[in-house]
Amino acid sequence: MHPAPSVIIFTTLSGLGFGLLVFLGLGFPAVSGWMAFAFFAIAYALAVGGLMASTFHLGHPERAWKAFIQWKTSWLSREGWCAVLALIIMGLYAIGLVFLDQNWSLLGWIGALFSLATVFTTSMIYTQLKTIPRWNMNLTPAMFLSFSLAGGALLAGQTSVAIPLLLISALVQMLYWRKGDQAFACSGTDLGTATGLGVRGSVRAFEPPHTGTNYLLREFVHVVGRKHAEKLRVISFVLAFVLPVLLLVLPFNHFFALLAVASHLAGVATSRWLFFAQAEHVVGLYYGKR
Amino acid sequence: MTQLPQSTDRKMGLVIDLDTCVGCHACVISCKGWNTENYGAPLSDQDAYGGNPSGTFLNRVHSYEVQPAEGHAQLIHFPKSCLHCEDAPCVTVCPTGASYKRVEDGIVLVNESDCIGCGLCAWSCPYGARELDQAEGVMKKCTLCVDRIYNENLPEVDRVPSCVRTCPAGARHFGDLGDPDSDVSKLVADRGGVDLMPEMGTKPVNKYLPPRPKDTVEDQIDILAPLLAPVAEEPKGFLSWLDKTLEKL
Numbered sequence: 001m002h003p004a005p006s007v008i009i010f011t012t013l014s015g016l017g018f019g020l021l022v023f024l025g026l027g028f029p030a031v032s033g034w035m036a037f038a039f040f041a042i043a044y045a046l047a048v049g050g051l052m053a054s055t056f057h058l059g060h061p062e063r064a065w066k067a068f069i070q071w072k073t074s075w076l077s078r079e080g081w082c083a084v085l086a087l088i089i090m091g092l093y094a095i096g097l098v099f100l101d102q103n104w105s106l107l108g109w110i111g112a113l114f115s116l117a118t119v120f121t122t123s124m125i126y127t128q129l130k131t132i133p134r135w136n137m138n139l140t141p142a143m144f145l146s147f148s149l150a151g152g153a154l155l156a157g158q159t160s161v162a163i164p165l166l167l168i169s170a171l172v173q174m175l176y177w178r179k180g181d182q183a184f185a186c187s188g189t190d191l192g193t194a195t196g197l198g199v200r201g202s203v204r205a206f207e208p209p210h211t212g213t214n215y216l217l218r219e220f221v222h223v224v225g226r227k228h229a230e231k232l233r234v235i236s237f238v239l240a241f242v243l244p245v246l247l248l249v250l251p252f253n254h255f256f257a258l259l260a261v262a263s264h265l266a267g268v269a270t271s272r273w274l275f276f277a278q279a280e281h282v283v284g285l286y287y288g289k290r
Numbered sequence: 291m292t293q294l295p296q297s298t299d300r301k302m303g304l305v306i307d308l309d310t311c312v313g314c315h316a317c318v319i320s321c322k323g324w325n326t327e328n329y330g331a332p333l334s335d336q337d338a339y340g341g342n343p344s345g346t347f348l349n350r351v352h353s354y355e356v357q358p359a360e361g362h363a364q365l366i367h368f369p370k371s372c373l374h375c376e377d378a379p380c381v382t383v384c385p386t387g388a389s390y391k392r393v394e395d396g397i398v399l400v401n402e403s404d405c406i407g408c409g410l411c412a413w414s415c416p417y418g419a420r421e422l423d424q425a426e427g428v429m430k431k432c433t434l435c436v437d438r439i440y441n442e443n444l445p446e447v448d449r450v451p452s453c454v455r456t457c458p459a460g461a462r463h464f465g466d467l468g469d470p471d472s473d474v475s476k477l478v479a480d481r482g483g484v485d486l487m488p489e490m491g492t493k494p495v496n497k498y499l500p501p502r503p504k505d506t507v508e509d510q511i512d513i514l515a516p517l518l519a520p521v522a523e524e525p526k527g528f529l530s531w532l533d534k535t536l537e538k539l
């Protein structure tokens with residue numbers, strides 16, 4: 001898949017933002033007044049910034065509101081609803097904390113639930129696609145949710161939860177890569193089933209239907225950049241998990257905490273780039289590519 | 291609504307004969323020609339006369355080589371357009387309801403004024419049957435020429451999809467695949483028509499007819515062949531003189 005910057009920015013930032021909202025909604029840290037304002041401002045900047053970035057890849061962003069209509073079948077629509085509900089509920093909760101010195105904890109819990117649901121629905125947009133075996137796995141939502149919670153805990157300064165969550169995310173990431181590397185082969189789809197000619201012998205793409213490129217090749221067949229995948233995996237793993245955990249176990253220091261967040265963010269963004277760049281769509285088979 | 295209908299009254303679709311398709315791409319051109327000036331936004335091209343041309347097409351023809359365990363390889367031309375799937379994933383993923391499947395004939399269409407161009411439907415289609423138009427920012431796909439097949443302004447013979455009407459080899463057939471007595475259904479039953487990527491669970495309506503077995507070439511072609519061997523090895527008389535003279539020149 002084409003690793004569009006808009007979706008990488010969106011899933012990375014929003015994941016982190018909604019992860020922070022989960023912890024704020026649950027009352028970790030228990031903040032009020034201007035301190036609360038600062039935390040919520042960061043969370044909203046990340047979550048809303050990410051959502052805005054996601055509209056950049058639309059052909060008609062001005063019609064984006066129509067995406068709320070089909071929540072009964074479409075994960076993209078459900079994601080829209082969850083995001084808006086989470087932001088409204090958490091907004092009310094924040095007003096209570098910041099301006100009225102009120103802690104409406106029930107509202108916070110509901111907001112946290114919708115924040116988590118937003119991350120889950122985002123992951124389901126990818127997970128549901130049978131056409132991309134590497135995404136069509138239970139580990140995809142596990143990865144999105146664990147990353148979001150780990151990042152949220154890190155931002156919320158909850159060191160004692162952040163360390164185990166980072167370790168869990170690291171494990172999920174490793175499993176995701178391992179299983180993902182075999183997913184295409186295990187899916188049973190090849191040029192033989194794609195053309196229905198596999199029963200007759202081995203099929204080879206002989207002539208493409210067009211000499212130039214097209215939307216399908218640009219969007220679904222991204223082969224450049226995959227060659228550095230192994231190196232990027234190591235970089236992303238170290239940045240997202242190893243370095244933050246090391247910085248957290250050191251004696252607390254504001255600079256280290258900030259560095260841990262920055263490192264984690266860069267690592268997750270790299271992992272997301274790989275998530276898209278390494279995902280192979282079955283349509284590539286028709287072109288003799290993957 | 292992007293909920294799929296429980297069932298459709300008819301299942302209109304195409305049957306593509308891989309035995310007779312000659313790979314001329316006439317259906318590709320006629321499809322583009324008809325559809326760029328009819329249903330919905332035109333099918334745009336980018337840099338059409340430049341070094342890196344690219345454009346939107348609803349139908350494309352691939353070519354494959356199949357090498358059996360024994361014998362000669364075979365070249366097969368392979369036209370591909372939307373298969374109007376019964377369990378169309380492209381419909382259910384659409385957040386706006388722009389993508390839908392018609393109850394009356396099963397045709398899968400895009401209502402372009404509702405399409406936000408998110409591209410998710412193209413991601414969900416295993417066959418690469420949907421292309422986002424770069425100029426309009428909306429999703430384009432085969433309409434089964436919905437503006438021809440019921441069009442009473444056209445002579446009856448033209449009330450079939452443009453690609454079917456154009457195919458010089460008669461490799462494309464159009465009809466109701468939900469009716470077991472229709473010509474297309476009989477053809478599929480007769481020739482053992484197959485689904486593409488059945489494992490994807492999309493239940494395509496369009497069917498592909500596999501190539502028929504080729505004739506085998508025997509060593510001894512014809513018992514009369516020895517009698518037809520050339521008789522005169524060397525030219526004689528005038529021809530011989532001409533031959534030699536020309537040789538010397």
Ligand code: SF4
Pocket residue numbers: 371372373374375378379380381398414415416417418419420431492
């Ligand atoms: S071929 Fe693709 S676009 Fe057409 S109905 Fe099936 S899934 Fe949808």
Ligand code: SF4
Pocket residue numbers: 383384385386387388389400404405406407408409410411412428429
């Ligand atoms: S690109 Fe258009 S038709 Fe396709 S899913 Fe998005 S809104 Fe629906």
Ligand code: SF4
Pocket residue numbers: 320321322324325348349371372431432433434435451452453454
């Ligand atoms: S049915 Fe019409 S739109 Fe579909 S491939 Fe044929 S000519 Fe193109």
